[in-house]
Amino acid sequence: MNNDNRPLDVIILAAGQGTRMQSALPKVLHPVAGRPMVAWSVKVARELGARHVVVVTGHGAGQVEAALAGTGARFARQERQLGTGHAFLCGAAALPAGEDDADILVLYGDTPLLRLETLRELIAEHHRQASAFTILTGRVPDATGYGRIIRDADGNVMRIVEEKAATPEERAVREFNSGVYVMDGRAPSLAQRIGNENPAGEYYLTDLLALYRGEGARVRAYVIDEVDEVLGANDRLGLAQAEVSLRHRINTAHMRAGVTLHDPDTTRIEDTVTLGRDVTLEPGVILRGETRLADGVTVGAYSVLTDAVLETGVVVKAHSVVEGAHVGAGSDVGPFARLRPGTVLGTGVHIGNFVETKNARLSADVKAGHLAYLGDVEIGAETNVGAGTIVANFDGVNKHPTRIGAGVFIGSNATLIAPRVVGDAAFVAAGSAVHEDVPEGALAVARGKQRTLEGWSRRYWGGMRDKVREKLPWLAGWLERQRG
Known part of the structure; x- marks a missing residue:
C-alpha cells in the first residue's frame, strides 16, 4: 500500500531491443552492480510495496522472463513494438480484472539508478497535489533530445512537447520528461483512446496527458534534484556510467x-x-x-x-x-x-x-x-x-x-x-x-629406495667436456677443480 492507503501497481516497460548496445543480449539484461538492469526496477517496485508488478517483454522475452523468475513479477508480451502507449496497454491487460482502485506507476527496464526515496516522494507529491497524473521530471542546462514540460501559471502541466515539434521558446525550457509517471486507476481505460496519427505510426504514452486533461483532471510534475537517476543506459558507455554511479x-x-x-x-x-x-x-x-x-x-x-x-x-x-x-x-x-x-x-x-x-x-x-x-x-x-x-x-x-x-x-x-x-x-x-x-x-612410505652412486657426475659430465665448457661454464669450472 502507498502512503495514501491506496494500492500501487507497477508496470515496467522492458520490450525494446536496444540496438545501440550492439549485443545479442537484450538491453535490459545487461548487468549493473550485480543485477540485470530490469531487475533493479523490479526490486524498487517490490520495495515500494507494489500489489502487482508487471514486466512488459518483447525482444528476448524468454530470456528476460527467465532472468526474473522467482521475483514474483507478472509478464505481458508486446509481440509487436508499436510504441510506449501500446506497451502500457499490454501491461495493463495483465493486471487482474476488477482491481481498478490502485495508482499505477510506470517504470522502465533500463533505468537502474532510480532511487526508492525518489519514487516515494513522487507518489507522495501525487497525493498531496490531488493529481490524477503526475510526471517525474528534471531540469538540466540543455534539455536537447528530451520532451519539454510546458506548465501553466499555477504549475499544472499543460503538455509535453517533443524536441522536433517544439518552438524556439519551448526548446529553451530546461525541464524535461523522464517518462516515469504515476496515474490513477483511469489510466488503462483512457489509454485505449490513444491514437497513432504520427509519422512513426506508434502509440505514445505521453498522449495520455491530453486525455486526462480532457477529462478535467489535474496533471502535475515532481522535479528531482539528481537527474542522473532517470537517465537510461542505452549503450555500453551509459552502462559503464551507471555502474560507476551505483x-x-x-x-x-x-x-x-x-x-x-x-x-x-x-x-x-x-x-x-x-x-x-x-x-x-x-x-x-x-x-x-x-x-x-x-x-x-x-x-x-x-x-x-x-x-x-x-x-x-x-x-x-x-x-x-x-x-x-x-x-x-x-x-x-x-x-x-x-x-x-x-x-x-x-x-x-x-x-x-x-x-x-x-x-x-x-x-x-x-x-x-x-x-x-x-x-x-x-x-x-x-x-x-x-x-x-x-x-x-x-x-x-x-x-x-x-x-x-x-x-x-x-x-x-x-x-x-x-x-x-x-x-x-x-x-x-x-x-x-x-x-x-x-x-x-x-x-x-610409498617411494622408491634411494641409490647413491659416488663420483657419477664427474664421469657423466667429463664425457661431455667440450659441450659443458661451451654451455655450462660454472659446471666446467667444478669439473676442473675435481681433476685438480
Whole structure:
C-alpha cells in the first residue's frame, strides 16, 4: 500500500531491443552492480510495496522472463513494438480484472539508478497535489533530445512537447520528461483512446496527458534534484556510467555502516553482498553474488569473492579467489589461494599461498601452507598438509573422495590417489604416492629406495667436456677443480 492507503501497481516497460548496445543480449539484461538492469526496477517496485508488478517483454522475452523468475513479477508480451502507449496497454491487460482502485506507476527496464526515496516522494507529491497524473521530471542546462514540460501559471502541466515539434521558446525550457509517471486507476481505460496519427505510426504514452486533461483532471510534475537517476543506459558507455554511479552509492552506504574501504574507487561490491561491521577491504577487492562477510573480516588487495560466506575475523590475503566457499571464524586464506565451490573450512584453518581446494571439508585448525591441491576430500581437525601435496581425485572418468583423519601429518610432495582413507594420527612420508589406505597411527612410505652412486657426475659430465665448457661454464669450472 502507498502512503495514501491506496494500492500501487507497477508496470515496467522492458520490450525494446536496444540496438545501440550492439549485443545479442537484450538491453535490459545487461548487468549493473550485480543485477540485470530490469531487475533493479523490479526490486524498487517490490520495495515500494507494489500489489502487482508487471514486466512488459518483447525482444528476448524468454530470456528476460527467465532472468526474473522467482521475483514474483507478472509478464505481458508486446509481440509487436508499436510504441510506449501500446506497451502500457499490454501491461495493463495483465493486471487482474476488477482491481481498478490502485495508482499505477510506470517504470522502465533500463533505468537502474532510480532511487526508492525518489519514487516515494513522487507518489507522495501525487497525493498531496490531488493529481490524477503526475510526471517525474528534471531540469538540466540543455534539455536537447528530451520532451519539454510546458506548465501553466499555477504549475499544472499543460503538455509535453517533443524536441522536433517544439518552438524556439519551448526548446529553451530546461525541464524535461523522464517518462516515469504515476496515474490513477483511469489510466488503462483512457489509454485505449490513444491514437497513432504520427509519422512513426506508434502509440505514445505521453498522449495520455491530453486525455486526462480532457477529462478535467489535474496533471502535475515532481522535479528531482539528481537527474542522473532517470537517465537510461542505452549503450555500453551509459552502462559503464551507471555502474560507476551505483558502485559509489553502494560503497558509500557500506562505509557509513562501519565498513573500511581503503580505496573506494577500485572496490567493487555488488548490491547482493552483505557486510558486517569493521569489515576491511583493501584496494581492488571485488565482491560478487550472495557473498556474506561477518564482523571483523579483512579481504586483501585484488581478491575476488563470489557467493562466499566468511565468518567472524577471517583474513583473506591479497590476490586470492574464493567462490562458493564457507570459511569458518578465525581462519586465514592466501595470498594467492583459490577456494572453489563446495569448500567448507572450520574454525582456525590456515590455507596458504598457491593452495587450491574444491569440494573440500577441512575441520578446525587444519593447516595447508603451500602449493597443494585438495579436491573431493574431508580432513579432520589439526591435520597438517605439507607443501606440494596433491589429492589425486580424478581417474580420467570419475571423481573419487578421500578422507583424512584428525591429527594426521602429510609430508611434502605426497600424492594421495583417491579413493583413499588415512586414519587419525597417521603419518605419510614426504614424496610418497599413497595408493592404499593408511590405518590409524600408521606411517605410510610409498617411494622408491634411494641409490647413491659416488663420483657419477664427474664421469657423466667429463664425457661431455667440450659441450659443458661451451654451455655450462660454472659446471666446467667444478669439473676442473675435481681433476685438480
